Amino acid sequence: MKFAELEISEEIKKATERMGFTDMTPIQEQAIPVAKTGVDLIGQAQTGTGKTTAFGIPMIEAADPQESEIQGVVITPTRELAIQNAHELSSLGFYKKVRTIAIYGGQDIQRQIRDLKRRPSIVSATPGRLLDHIKRRTIRLDQIKMIVLDEADEMLNMGFIDDIHEILENTPQNRQTLLFSATMPKPIQLLAEKFMHEPRKIQIKAKTLTVSLIEQNYVKLREAEKFDALTRFLDIQSPERAIVFGRTKRRVDELMRALQKRGYEAEGIHGDLTQSKRDLVLRRFKQNEVKLLVATDVAARGLDISNVTHVYNFDLPQDPESYVHRIGRTGRAGKTGMALTFITPSEFPHLRSIERLTKQPMKQINAPSYEEALAGQQKLAIDNLKEMLESGKYHAYMSKAQDLLDEYDSAQLIAAALKIMTKEPNTTPIRLTREAPLMVKHTSGRQQRGGKGRNYYHSKDRDYRKGNNYRGRNRQKS
């Protein structure tokens, strides 16, 4: 079905057209008409299948730009996602003149207060900063019609649940509540239903939880072998744009520096960086100024960056759901992608938990040898050479080439040129601080009992949620 056939205002149809959308995705087709009737809704669909527009359209449709109160709120676990959602909602509200602003931690609060005085209809926020504004009375949610928890299962996780409850207490009883995520563990869904009114569940049924466009591989190796393996894979696969996930902030910092030391362009993102640094890193990555983004789970959910071709799980994610979201940064909106996960022998049981959740077996592959990595880089050089030949843009070099051919053997000449063009695998010694492997669960009985129970994780330094910096005494507002 096409957006043009949907019963929504013409302004929104025009907006979707301007965004380049013609056909609706399944979650949009099913969720938009239901949400429009005003009922509560839990929407689950695979990563990268357009959930933002699925809740964005009903929210814009319900908003009246003439009213001066805030009418809709979208809550997200990370600042970057709050910004991204605000952009998408702004695009959808473009012709209807429904204004959305982003409200998140790490940005000057006075500036946000000034923006709020200009009476936006919708705010896209992270929970901590939203609560800050509620307490300062710079935001009132008592007139909202709709609240969306994007990445709902994450928002209802231990790290955020208290904030969410507090936010909900500041909204009207008769508000419409929508939950969206690619994953929805049962215990969290049950928790959510307590503050929803007979929610409708819309689940886009697929054989697997992960998108079939993503090729999923794993490599079994020892902790000390990981870094060499990563750079060899990068040499062979030469991703157009890739995200490398590490478990902790320290790990991300070390990995980024180690990659740079070996001559790869890489930038890191995690919750201890200033917001301006986070913005800069993400901008550089989106604009293709760096090909490799090294990240904690702060980048695992919701981020929509086009042409991420590869996701590397340098460390295993904390839980199977995180795996689904991490690899979902590739293979979006119909594109293909590749995910590669490193697993140390003691972590092996986690692989099976992931496969049980995704219903998608992963394929084991071996870490490439130096020779294979070299061959990968040679192929890249040769491909570049062929591309140049086809482009025909080398004529200014012809007379120099003739001079060289008069003096040397042609095969020797090309071999020398290829050697110079090939980025030979770098073997600069690197030592990373050892990360403890993910603990194997020692719950008796069923594995995911209680969903994301505490004993399911081993996390000294979980980024942005459940970790020290979120729940700790110096809790960082998000």
Ligand SMILES: Nc1ncnc2c1ncn2[C@@H]1O[C@H](COP(=O)(O)OP(=O)(O)OP(=O)(O)O)[C@@H](O)[C@H]1O
């Ligand atoms: N109907 C459509 N036609 C074409 N492209 C679309 C359509 N709807 C959304 N998109 C594009 O698809 C991409 C993914 O959408 P979106 O970020 O909403 O996915 P998601 O389901 O929220 O994923 P995640 O679970 O990772 O948050 C975006 O670039 C978006 O612009």
Ligand SMILES: [Mg+2]
């Ligand atoms: Mg999303």
